[in-house]
Amino acid sequence: MSKHTRKQKQDTRLAHAGREPARQHGFVNTPIYRGSTVLFPTMASLEANAQDFTYGRLGTPTVKALETAIAELEGGHRTLLTPSGLSAIAAALLAFVSAGDEILVADSVYRPNRRFCDHVLKRLGVTTIYYDPLIGAGIESLITEKTRVVFAESPGSQTFEVQDIPAIAAAAHAARAVVILDNTWATPLYFKPFAHGVDVSIQAATKYIVGHADAMLGAITATEAASRAVEKTHDELGLCPGPEDVYLGLRGLRSLGVRLERHQTSGLEMARWLAGRPEVARVLHPALPSDPGYALWKRDFTGSSGLFSIVLRPCTQAAVAAMLDGLTLFGMGYSWGGFESLILPFDPAAYRTATTWQAEGPALRLHIGLEDVEDLKADLEAGFARLGLRA
Numbered sequence: 001m002s003k004h005t006r007k008q009k010q011d012t013r014l015a016h017a018g019r020e021p022a023r024q025h026g027f028v029n030t031p032i033y034r035g036s037t038v039l040f041p042t043m044a045s046l047e048a049n050a051q052d053f054t055y056g057r058l059g060t061p062t063v064k065a066l067e068t069a070i071a072e073l074e075g076g077h078r079t080l081l082t083p084s085g086l087s088a089i090a091a092a093l094l095a096f097v098s099a100g101d102e103i104l105v106a107d108s109v110y111r112p113n114r115r116f117c118d119h120v121l122k123r124l125g126v127t128t129i130y131y132d133p134l135i136g137a138g139i140e141s142l143i144t145e146k147t148r149v150v151f152a153e154s155p156g157s158q159t160f161e162v163q164d165i166p167a168i169a170a171a172a173h174a175a176r177a178v179v180i181l182d183n184t185w186a187t188p189l190y191f192k193p194f195a196h197g198v199d200v201s202i203q204a205a206t207k208y209i210v211g212h213a214d215a216m217l218g219a220i221t222a223t224e225a226a227s228r229a230v231e232k233t234h235d236e237l238g239l240c241p242g243p244e245d246v247y248l249g250l251r252g253l254r255s256l257g258v259r260l261e262r263h264q265t266s267g268l269e270m271a272r273w274l275a276g277r278p279e280v281a282r283v284l285h286p287a288l289p290s291d292p293g294y295a296l297w298k299r300d301f302t303g304s305s306g307l308f309s310i311v312l313r314p315c316t317q318a319a320v321a322a323m324l325d326g327l328t329l330f331g332m333g334y335s336w337g338g339f340e341s342l343i344l345p346f347d348p349a350a351y352r353t354a355t356t357w358q359a360e361g362p363a364l365r366l367h368i369g370l371e372d373v374e375d376l377k378a379d380l381e382a383g384f385a386r387l388g389l390r391a
C-alpha cells in the first residue's frame, strides 16, 4: 500500500490498488499465474521458507493482487480468497468456534449459511442461536459466556432488514465475541465494515466484484487481531480459488465503482416505480425513505446497490408463474451482481426461525442490471398484465 493511500479517493484506489506494473515488466495488469510448485534457490531458503511465494495453494502474485486490493477497499488488515462466498463464510466461522461454543446468527442471513450452521457446525458440537436482525443492542440478552461469534448480514438476504452493526459490535466485544459480517450487498464501496466495529468481513465476490456472472469467488477480510485465526484455518482447509476466477475478480473490481453507480440509480428508479404500482403491496429497499431500515442505512452506508425485493398484493402462484415465465429481460436464476437483471420468487416463512415473515402476498427479489430502465419497466409492465391483479 502506498503511503499516499489515505489521501486518495476510493475511485482512484479502485484503479490502482493491488497493482505493481514494475514487477510485471510494465504490464498494467498482474497476469494469471498458474502453478503448484514454487522453486527455492537454496536449501537454506527452502528451510527458512524465505520468499514471497512458497506453494501454489498458499497464493500467487495474481491472488496477492486481489487480496491486497480488497483489504485496502474494505479497510481491513488482510484479505484471504476462497473458491466461493459460501466457503468464505464457512472458513470464517470455523476459524473461531470449538465444540461447546455458541454462535448468534441473524435470522436474515443467506440461506446456505444457515445450512452450514445447522448441519456442519451442529455436528461439531457448536450451537447456533438465530436472532431477530432488528435486535440492535438487545443482542446483549442473548450473549452468554459460551458465545464466540455474532454473525450479521446487513441488509439481510431477500428481506433487506438493516442491522445496527455498531450497537451489535459493542455488545459482542463487551463479551469478547467476534463479529463477522456478510458485506456482499453493499460491497466494500458502500459500507466500511471495520469503521463500524466488525472483526471479519465476508464478500461473495461472485456477485458485484466479479460483476459479470462468469466466476465464483469469495473473500474474507479481517482486522489484525482476527487475521491470525482466519489465516490459520484458511491454510488448514486448503482453500484456493482457480487462477482465472481470481483474474476475473481483479478485472471486475476495476469497474466496480462505475457499475455500482448505475446499479444504484437504476435500482432506486425501479424501486420507486414499483412502489407506485397497484400490484405491489410493499417495496423492501433500505434506501427508500419509506423503508423501516432507512435511518440506519442513511447513518452507516454511502450507497445502495441494485438488489431489493417487492411483496405483491395477494395472488395465486399460478398468476406469479404467468408473470415470471413471460419476462424477456429479467432472467430467473440464482446469484446476482452481474450486468444483467434477474428476478426470483422467495418465501422466508419456509426457513426463518427467530422471526415471523408476514406478507400481504408472494414476494419477489429483483436485481436491477445495467439495461435501460424504460426497457426494464416495459418488461415488468407486461408481466403485471399477465399477473392480472388489476381486474
Ligand SMILES: *Cc1c(COP(=O)(O)O)cnc(C)c1O
Residues within 6 Å of the ligand: 084, 085, 086, 087, 110, 153, 157, 182, 184, 185, 204, 205, 206, 207, 216, 217, 218, 335
Ligand atoms: C451469493 C451469496 C453468498 C454466497 O456466495 P457464493 O459465491 O454463491 O457461494 C453469500 N452471501 C450472500 C449475501 C450472497 O448473496
